[in-house]
Amino acid sequence: MxxxxxxxxxxxxxxxxxxxxxxxxxxxxxxxxxxxxxxxxxxxxxxxxxxxxxxxxxxxxxxxxxxxxxxxxxxxxxxxxxxxxxxxxxxxxxxxxxxxxxxxxxxxxxxxxxxxxxxxxxxxxxxxxxxxxxxxxxxxxxxxxxxxxxxxxxxxxxxxxxxxxALGGFPIGLGGKGLVMLSGGIDSPVAAHLMMKQGIDVELFHFESTPLTPLESVQKVIEIAKKLAYYTPYNKIKLHLVPFTKIHEAILSYVADPYIITIMRRMFYRLGEIYANQHGLDTLINGESVGQVASQTLSSIKVIENVTSIPILRPVITYDKNDIINISKKIDTYDISILPFNDCCSIYVPRNPVTKPTIDQALKEESRFEFKELLEDALKNVQTMIITPTTDFEIALHGFDVKDALSSYTQE
Ligand SMILES: Nc1ncnc2c1ncn2[C@@H]1O[C@H](COP(=O)(O)OP(=O)(O)OP(=O)(O)O)[C@@H](O)[C@H]1O
Known part of the structure; x- marks a missing residue:
């Protein structure tokens, strides 16, 4: 037979x-x-x-x-x-x-x-x-x-x-290239997966704030990238680690509590857009929703998106959380995403995040510190790792500057 x-x-x-x-x-x-x-x-x-x-x-x-x-x-x-x-x-x-x-x-x-x-x-x-x-x-x-x-x-x-x-969608390689803002949460790995399924060749962009956040939060993102690498034709995916600590510290020092998340996201978008433009990537992708938390409102999206002109895709914006969870279980990222380690968006969450921010106020908050140099510096020090499903992360997690700790895994 x-x-x-x-x-x-x-x-x-x-x-x-x-x-x-x-x-x-x-x-x-x-x-x-x-x-x-x-x-x-x-x-x-x-x-x-x-x-x-x-x-x-x-x-x-x-x-x-x-x-x-x-x-x-x-x-x-x-x-x-x-x-x-x-x-x-x-x-x-x-x-x-x-x-x-x-x-x-x-x-x-x-x-x-x-x-x-x-x-x-x-x-x-x-x-x-x-x-x-x-x-x-x-x-x-x-x-x-x-x-x-x-x-x-x-x-x-x-x-x-x-x-x-089977998976459905379109083959990777025809749909252009995108930069996914990847946190350690549940939604952004699903957003990455959904865009890959539509044929978009993605690279991953993670803002890391060690030592404000634990090194495990970076490891978490690497583990998620390993799972996403399976869905690429070559079993490889690029993960860019963006040193965000100095920007993060400046935001915490100078920005009024309700605007911390808004300004942080405006910095994410600025960094993402510059990096995407420099590296021939067509779009920014993220796991944002409307309404999941107080700060996720249309007014908030408007104020955040105001700093960029690159197209921003939010593939999970209409999804129920349960549907997102089901996809994350299917692609095997769920158990990693629910590990407890905070990244920069989940530590120091403001007590009263603004639900209707304004562009004027955001500009006022940003005028209190010189962020342009900080952004340039972060972009100069981005570390790119090529992640495969078997990438090893057997390193001592404590007592290292993340840059040193990861240097042996870094490739250009
Ligand atoms: N540290 C980070 N690095 C890169 N992108 C981030 C980071 N934190 C948040 N983002 C982006 O912003 C989106 C919204 O962030 P938010 O804090 O609401 O979610 P989250 O708890 O990080 O996790 P997720 O949305 O992935 O479940 C994320 O989906 C992701 O695309």
């Missing part, structure tokens, strides 16, 4: 001239993802068959599950076009893949128009040969629990049962 995996792309969402580009990119991403596995490919129009010998097919499915742009897979079996062989293979596939008893239907697609039987005739003939061998199969044409698909093509016949849903 020749077994392969059929990969589908979700034809409905593919439009016109984008289609060949999309398929070219997804092939590239799949090859890259499976480069350490011994498989072969058959590429046909808008589908891909992955063939394997002595390879753990579940591992192949697992790896393909990280590739955005794939909408579903099926385990698919191949035989000749001889009707007896088709029926024989159908029986074997039912034995292997179908839980009995079940209601059942055969659906045939015939792309080989020279074949002597039409699609419906093939279904009927195969059903008549298969049904006597199984007590637990009851034909139900309208709403069957199980559908056995037969595809009769010029090169042979393929049979499969059911579809395994």
């Amino acid at each position: 020749e077994k392969a995996i059929l990969i589908r792309f979700g034809d409905l969402v593919l439009k016109g001239k984008n289609k060949p580009k999309f398929i070219g990119q997804i092939k590239k991403n799949i090859r890259s993802k499976l480069k350490n596995v011994n498989v072969e490919y058959t590429f046909q129009h808008d589908r891909i068959y992955v063939h394997f010998n002595e390879v753990d097919s579940d591992e192949v499915i697992k790896q393909l599950g990280y590739v955005s742009g794939i909408h579903s897979f099926s385990y698919i079996y191949k035989t000749t076009k001889d009707i007896e062989s088709i029926a024989q293979l159908a029986k074997e596939v039912i034995q292997k893949e179908v839980k009995l008893p079940t209601t059942f239907k055969i659906e045939t697609k015939r792309t080989d128009k020279n074949y002597p039987l039409k699609s419906l005739e093939i279904s009927q003939k195969v059903a008549s040969l298969v049904l006597p061998s199984f007590d637990g199969l009851k034909v139900e044409v309208r709403n069957p629990e199980t559908v056995l698909d037969i595809e009769l093509r010029s090169e042979g016949t393929y049979i499969y049962v059911g579809k395994i849903p």
